[in-house]
Amino acid sequence: MHASAHPDAVEAEAATSNSGTDTYKRTRHEALWMGIVLSLLAMLPAIVAWAPQMTDYPSHLAGFKVMLDHGHDPFLTRYFLFKWEWTGNLGAELLMVPLTKIMGLEAAGRFIVAAIPFLTGMAIMAVEWSLRKRIGVGAILAFAMIWSPSFLMGFLNYSLSIAFALFVLAGWVRLENWRWRWAVMIPASFVVWLCHVSGWGVMGVLIFGYEWSKRASWRDWRPFLRPWPLIFPLLPMLLGVGSNSKVSYGRFGVLEYKWQILYRAMRSYDMTFDIASLCVVVAVIVAALAIRRFDGRVGWAALILLILTLVVPRQIFGGDYADYRLSTAALLVACLAIDWPVPRWGLALAGLLFTxxxxxxxxxWYEDAQTARQLVTALDYVPEGSRVATAIAIPRRQWFFGPFEHFGSYAVVRRSSMENSNFALPDVHMLSMRETRYRFNDPTQRILYSDSQRIDLRKFKPARHADYLWYIGRKAPVAIPDGARIVFATPNSFLARLPDSVDLANPDSGS
Structure with missing residues (x-):
């Protein structure tokens, strides 16, 4: 890996490779505008869908509602507890406080989802511009990693932290010769950490990789000390503020799982297209390495992130897929390391992949949102404050991300219900259930099935503690609980009123 210490030298080299200075400047400006347009384009799925079609999003929205209620809703107060903690996982939560007052709960959540890919795109351009004073093919290629598996699953705080981590790297480079850089970086590090601790870790790797590329020799210890302004969020972590110490590689099949998260680094909705996209990106990275067009200032960070993907446990601090998140981050950073001047058609091809x-x-997202609009109509038949047991049938093997695995949380959002798909584990989430005699939270809503498996809802335990059973899945169950009466149905879902259900808003109407 080569390390270009002076952006002006890179700019001069790129200019020389073009037919003239004017042509180079015109291409540079065109690439800049292309990056801005692609950043805006990255918001499109969140604009066309009435609600974000992310796996975890409904449960996050339910958590936001309880968080912002402050005990005013008697049903939410009856069912849930919320304990604020200053921890490294608060990005969207902190944004929701002012945004909900301005535009309402669901609109605020949708706004945040739309803003994150835009910010990530702008951060990619900021890094590229800080390093080379131009927008190159690597940065345009990096846009394909914005809608990562982590983002599609609904890891809002982590995705936001990655955007801010890239902005911090850009600032670190731009302020390199300013003696007061530390005064900016200390609060910036806390901002990234508050968004998500994993993003703070990625930020540290980015800065260390940049400093390591400028080392005088392999024995030079200064790269380990120069990022010192970023270390201060470690203090609340060592004090145990809002932290969970659980660490796990999973129960079995660690090597197979690690291989899966590598080839699924660009997983979205079509296996063939996603793997083909990954092959294209990896091929360009390998080609850049082969012709020595790989910038060590970010290339070392990409290598470290790849290694961390392989060695980091799956679960850290109570969060899942800690390693999977890093695989796409490593790809994004590796793309930023590509320092390969190309003509306009090369930039266009790179942009075509993202497009x-x-x-x-x-x-x-548009199609799933139309299905979601049908599904959510079931809540018109659910009295406010009811207990809803959601059962989501999920194939054991599927490539695409299912948007409905936490859809039942809309019962909390719109009907203040007690519902069983929320992230509400004590000592892991700030949200928890008041009822502790039985489990009524994620993942009790999931029914994993194979093609030959029969789904018998008479055995569905959460239904024993509920007024309504809300089933969502492509495979029809062979039986429902005894005495249950279906009150609403769509082709792939139904809502059933269970025996002995009670309308808490009108107790006398219970059956």
């Missing part, structure tokens, strides 16, 4: 992928995501 094609965002088009697929937009179409899928």
């Amino acid at each position: 094609a992928r965002i088009a697929v995501t937009t179409v899928v």
